[in-house]
Amino acid sequence: MTTAASPPSRLGRLLDRGGVIAIAIMVMNVATYAFQMVAARLMGPNQYGSLASLLALMMIVAVLQLGLQATAARRIAASPDDVGRVERGILRLAYRSSLLLCGLLLLLSPAVERLLRLDSIYPAILVALGAIPMTVMGAQAGILQGERRWRPLALLYLAAGAPRFVIGFAALLVRPTEGSAMAAVALSNFAPVVVGWFALRHGNRAEDPESLKPLVSEIWHGSFALLAFFALSNIDILIARNVLSDHNSGLYAAGLILTKAVLFLPQFVTVVAFPAMSATDSRRRALLGSLGFVAGLGLICVAGAAVLSALAMVFVGGHAYDDVQGRLWLFALLGTLLSSLQLLVYAVLARQSRRSAYLVWAAVVVVAAVGSQVGSLTGLVVLVCVTDAVLLSILLTHSLWRMKDDPAPAR
Structure with missing residues (x-):
């Protein structure tokens, strides 16, 4: 005897919708954790302390990335008929803000070198350069999230984690220093941007982009x-x-x-x-x-x-x-x-x-x-x-x- 399938619970629906993203995020975090574990072993306590402080600084810098993502997702989900306008406005703001953020971090790099007691200024400069793709990725992720394109978004998250481990491991084997590790991190930050570009390359972008002023205000809050x-x-x-x-x-x-x-x-x-x-x-x-x-x-x-x-x-x-x-x-x-x-x-x-x-x-x-x-x-x-x-x-x-x-x- 067969019985009718019961309707899925709210939790079940949420898991079905977010399961692929949850798996991608977990893989991304495992790769990031593995990179830090390998770095700690290869660099030793003295060198790894400075790398950990640089990675902590990058996490603070990533707040702009998360703000862009949240704003893009909310705007697109709330106004699906204006996807083109929102997409173009968000990407335009992301490109501009990423360059401004990079410039600010470059100006602050001497202070970062002194504050974190780095061996040289170059790791601080690499943090500034890595902020450009990291910020753009936030806008791309928010657009995909707002459009509910879960598979491309999952691939973007995977690209944000796996290349960091692979490139970072190779770089640390060659030279286990804070500069080598940060060069690998900055380079790997471009991988998810490439994935995002492919996912959005056929996007319908309106000629009249959304005004940047309300976007800036929403991102700030x-x-x-x-x-x-x-x-x-x-x-x-x-x-x-x-x-x-x-x-x-x-x-x-x-x-x-x-x-x-x-x-x-x-x-x-x-x-x-x-x-x-x-x-x-x-x-x-x-x-x-x-x-x-x-x-x-x-x-x-x-x-x-x-x-x-x-x-x-x-x-x-x-x-x-x-x-x-x-x-x-x-x-x-x-x-x-x-x-x-x-x-x-x-x-x-x-x-x-x-x-x-x-x-x-x-x-x-x-x-x-x-x-x-x-x-x-x-x-x-x-x-x-x-x-x-x-x-x-x-x-x-x-x-x-x-x-x-x-x-x-x-x-």
Whole structure:
């Protein structure tokens, strides 16, 4: 006897729609993590500390990329009849803003060299050059996302991760230095742009592009909270580079490899939950359910790092970093807190709230002010964990309070 298939649940529909993107993002993150793990092994603590600080700087620079992506996706999804106008306006803005960002970073490269105590100015220059394709990629990804072209978008994400590992590994085998690693990163940033160009080369671009002024305004407001989060999640390595010795800052950077792994492990949850968090009748349930999953997965990682710390050392650099082994669980805890905070930040974006971003910036100020007075590796990671935990509690309480008048979910 046959029975009629039951209609797919909302979660099932979300997984079907975002599954290919979730897989691509996970592969991208694994490739990025593998590149950092190989770099830590081949470069050693002293050199890897400077590379980690440069990669942290690139993540902060990438906020413009994410702002462009979010704006393009929202505009196209809201006005599908104006795809041509939005596409042309977004790409025009991306090209201009990428060149302006590159110019600004070139002007700041001497300061970056001194701040991060680099061996030369060339790695800072490579960060500036790599910002051009990275920014353009954000616009391309947003257009594909808004048009719901999931397969090309997945290929773009894959191109953002795999070439970095392949090119970076080859470059570090030839010369394991910060300059060689950053040259590989800058070069690999062009791979997703090529994929995006092929995917959009037959796009219908209107002769009358969308005005840049409203786009700039929307990108600014959308990027403000993301910039705060990326500043909070990366400022500690910049502090470590300046207040700790080269060896200890390298140990801290190795511990952050585990932190980033735990942070990015549940990133697909945000991809799947974001649409539900945008609807008033489902965002409370989506937020609490997703947060519970992210926190539970993170706590499993914390327990694993504590019990299997010797095994975890294999993934953060090997025996050269043995001094950080007993504190790996703290770095896993930091990753858990950051992954939970990231979900809350996207929940803020989903309900288009702007004030919550100031709370994240306040946490950045606290870490920067107090962290500059900390003289030990353990002290710094504990400070960041405590600050993030307090911020998480405040943001969650504020978000639930703002949702108290939301309509009940449909049954």
